[in-house]
């Protein structure tokens with residue numbers, strides 16, 4: 001952990017600042033906030049899902065309230081000058097944001113065009129453009145990717161290109177909004193190291209928005225906690241905050257880093273064993289290619305009723321592709337998939353959807369209506385549910401997933417975590433036999449993660465088969481069965497406790513041990529636990 005650098009000059013000063021979105025009934029998202037961000041300082045911003053962290057980032061760089069139907073009062077200063085005094089677009093060059101969903105910030109097709117676009121906007125002479133692009137790609141470890149199509153890169157690579165584009169702005173303040181949420185465990189650690197190196201070299205201020213602070217502890221100097229009531233609940237050093245304010249943070253639903261937390265491991269809470277052995281899905285010698293690229297090779301897998309399977313592996317290993325094949329959204333190039341002993345391709349679409357629920361990696365790919373309520377009732381309407389019944393089921397789901405206040409909001413205007421919870425809730429209106437989730441817990445705070453897991457494990461107890469694609473090793477730890485993909489092949493299939501003994505495989509598949517082992521590793525007990 002870093003030592004505070006003594007008295008520092010502010011880069012941002014927020015004074016008595018309030019903000020509200022018009023469609024949340026005049027309710028203030030931020031209520032008279034006062035805080036400073038200092039030059040050359042790394043600050044972490046935490047808070048419950050929906051507390052307003054992403055919105056605050058967009059207020060700091062002057063995009064909000066102008067870009068939305070919002071109202072604000074109070075003042076924000078950047079380097080001593082009121083942000084309203086900056087010309088349009090001037091501040092977005094000074095304060096670079098890497099958004100929660102990096103795809104949303106790309107405007108061009110190839111990596112090189114995207115980076116050149118940023119430089120052209122900055123009116124950098126054409127003769128300098130090539131060398132600047134090369135050095136930005138080098139800084140993020142993506143040399144040689146100039147001509148790649150951005151949209152075909154893996155999640156981790158997209159995140160690095162988004163960072164390279166923002167670095168080309170040479171911003172005074174870099175804001176990273178949940179930058180590691182889609183990265184495999186080792187890429188997450190690499191990304192943190194990368195930010196640390198860049199920050200030390202370029203001496204910029206960095207504001208990181210993250211639910212899980214653990215990996216960032218080595219470089220953060222201050223932590224701000226935004227409360228659900230729109231107030232700043234804490235502004236302190238990480239060590240003081242996490243050791244002295246545990247109760248407050250737990251009440252707000254914020255994750256405590258492993259070394260400060262006394263919450264039992266997910267495994268102790270959720271590994272309840274299996275209820276039935278009925279085979280519901282079987283996969284035999286499955287192979288699939290995207291164009292010429294072979295993505296999955298000879299995958300075999302069996303899924304049983306009441307079983308919770310976690311699929312993990314490095315970015316680009318083929319996890320989402322496997323899930324889409326299991327859901328019948330892609331057709332195998334070779335091999336067979338059957339559900340209840342019938343080939344998947346022979347099921348009527350309607351019957352298939354009734355027996356299997358699927359949640360996409362990107363929740364936005366799933367939304368088709370204009371309000372949260374319509375989104376939740378869409379499937380039920382198609383299946384002829386009575387109005388009253390739909391109201392009851394949707395009401396229960398909104399209560400369960402903390403979406404009641406957003407009943408009439410547009411799904412696209414929700415916070416990242418709310419979008420994720422809505423996409424999960426929409427497949428739970430009925431009770432299928434198999435549920436396939438692509439990273440269902442990403443972007444959730446501690447409380448909503450625990451609630452989501454409780455709910456899903458309750459369904460498992462009723463005999464549903466659950467498959468999670470996840471980068472969260474604590475969730476893999478709680479599964480009955482883990483499937484690890486490495487370059488499209490099954491590198492491991494078995495109980496998680498056997499997986500944790502395979503140090504070499506974990507390393508090659510870019511995975512880590514769950515927190516319960518890492519904690520003990522520090523205490524020197526690791527070998528007793530796994531051997």
Ligand SMILES: Nc1ncnc2c1ncn2[C@@H]1O[C@H](COP(=O)(O)OP(=O)(O)OP(=O)(O)O)[C@@H](O)[C@H]1O
Pocket residue numbers: 021023024029047048049050051052053054055056068406409413414415416417418443
């Ligand atoms: N464009 C918008 N219009 C109306 N309401 C919005 C808009 N964007 C966000 N909100 C609402 O503002 C609140 C805060 O959202 P924000 O994305 O800032 O939260 P967050 O703390 O970043 O959440 P998460 O941790 O889930 O990403 C949420 O209730 C959300 O529904």
Ligand SMILES: Nc1ncnc2c1ncn2[C@@H]1O[C@H](COP(=O)(O)OP(=O)(O)OP(=O)(O)O)[C@@H](O)[C@H]1O
Pocket residue numbers: 152153154155156182184290291293295313314315316317318319320321322361
């Ligand atoms: N539509 C597509 N066209 C071409 N290639 C694709 C497409 N979708 C995925 N790929 C490629 O297929 C491979 C597997 O992608 P997939 O999304 O299944 O990986 P993943 O394990 O889910 O990765 P992540 O953890 O980053 O989400 C990657 O190399 C990816 O670039």
